[in-house]
Amino acid sequence: MIGNEMAGTVIAEGLNIEGDLSSEEELVIHGNVKGKLTSSELVSVGSTGVVEADIVGATVSVAGHVTGDVTASERVDLQTGGRLIGDVKAARFTIADGASFKGNVDMEM
Amino acid sequence: MSQTSIIGSSSIVRGHVRGEGNLEIHGRVEGDVTVNGDVTVGAGAVVLGNITATQLNIAGTVEGDLRGTEALLIEQGARVVGDLSSPRVGLAPGALVRGSVRTDDESPLAAPAPRRPGVTSASRSAAVAPPPLRAAAPIPKRKPVVTAVQPIAVENDVVAEVAPAPAPEPPKERRQAPPPVIPSLGKHAKAKKKRREA
Numbered sequence: 586m587i588g589n590e591m592a593g594t595v596i597a598e599g600l601n602i603e604g605d606l607s608s609e610e611e612l613v614i615h616g617n618v619k620g621k622l623t624s625s626e627l628v629s630v631g632s633t634g635v636v637e638a639d640i641v642g643a644t645v646s647v648a649g650h651v652t653g654d655v656t657a658s659e660r661v662d663l664q665t666g667g668r669l670i671g672d673v674k675a676a677r678f679t680i681a682d683g684a685s686f687k688g689n690v691d692m693e694m
Numbered sequence: 695m696s697q698t699s700i701i702g703s704s705s706i707v708r709g710h711v712r713g714e715g716n717l718e719i720h721g722r723v724e725g726d727v728t729v730n731g732d733v734t735v736g737a738g739a740v741v742l743g744n745i746t747a748t749q750l751n752i753a754g755t756v757e758g759d760l761r762g763t764e765a766l767l768i769e770q771g772a773r774v775v776g777d778l779s780s781p782r783v784g785l786a787p788g789a790l791v792r793g794s795v796r797t798d799d800e801s802p803l804a805a806p807a808p809r810r811p812g813v814t815s816a817s818r819s820a821a822v823a824p825p826p827l828r829a830a831a832p833i834p835k836r837k838p839v840v841t842a843v844q845p846i847a848v849e850n851d852v853v854a855e856v857a858p859a860p861a862p863e864p865p866k867e868r869r870q871a872p873p874p875v876i877p878s879l880g881k882h883a884k885a886k887k888k889r890r891e892a
Binding site for chain 2: 598605
């Protein structure tokens with residue numbers, strides 16, 4: 586689990602955002618986001634996070650549910666228990682054992 | 695659950711924020727915020743939208759209405775353009791507020807409705823009762839401001855939203871008023887004169 590206190594922006598469990606969320610710092614999502622997520626740093630979707638949005642970030646880590654396309658300039662990590670439905674565009678992409686994924690992968694950056 | 699969410703100083707939210715738990719805003723939010731918990735708007739934060747929460751602490755800039763179901767504190771350096779409503783409202787010196795303030799539990803829309811029947815019955819009885827009672831009757835009942843944290847020093851106009859006292863009823867005509875004195879060149883005077891002459 587990523588520590589909350591270090592992160593720039595934290596959406597805790599129980600909070601819903603409908604709209605765009607863009608940041609130049611770390612984004613940690615434990616709640617719900619519908620719309621678009623953009624960060625120039627890490628985007629982390631915690632195990633309770635539910636994201637129905639396209640995600641753009643340097644590094645994207647998914648332990649919760651994501652429906653939408655994911656684009657990362659560095660890497661995408663789909664962790665155990667994570668679920669990702671959408672296309673992934675990143676130079677590096679890992680899928681942990683126990684994660685579920687449906688979509689296309691483009692690693693030609 | 696009752697964790698604290700943080701919108702960091704370089705983060706921008708364009709859309710609505712809803713839900714449970716506390717929320718700290720240090721960045722920018724363009725949209726309404728409705729949270730079942732406490733909301734803190736930090737010193738550099740900007741919120742363009744209405745905020746509804748249990749307790750609000752405002753040190754940044756808000757353009758929108760603020761509603762605290764328990765308390766509402768406007769701190770030094772805050773800049774608020776919008777209406778404030780909460781059972782407890784605190785304005786610190788150096789806070790800038792432009793809008794109406796109400797310190798009661800009623801929701802802004804529900805409030806004026808129960809006041810009206812009171813006013814009409816008061817004026818109706820005033821028509822019968824002797825005149826001195828009339829002035830006392832329509833004072834709107836409202837709770838006093840519970841927490842003026844410190845002496846209020848607000849740079850801009852705080853329009854303490856007080857319902858304007860209803861216009862006093864015209865005194866009962868006891869004697870017939872003399873006919874109005876019409877100036878020689880009053881409105882339509884010439885036309886009337888012409889009509890009379892015709």
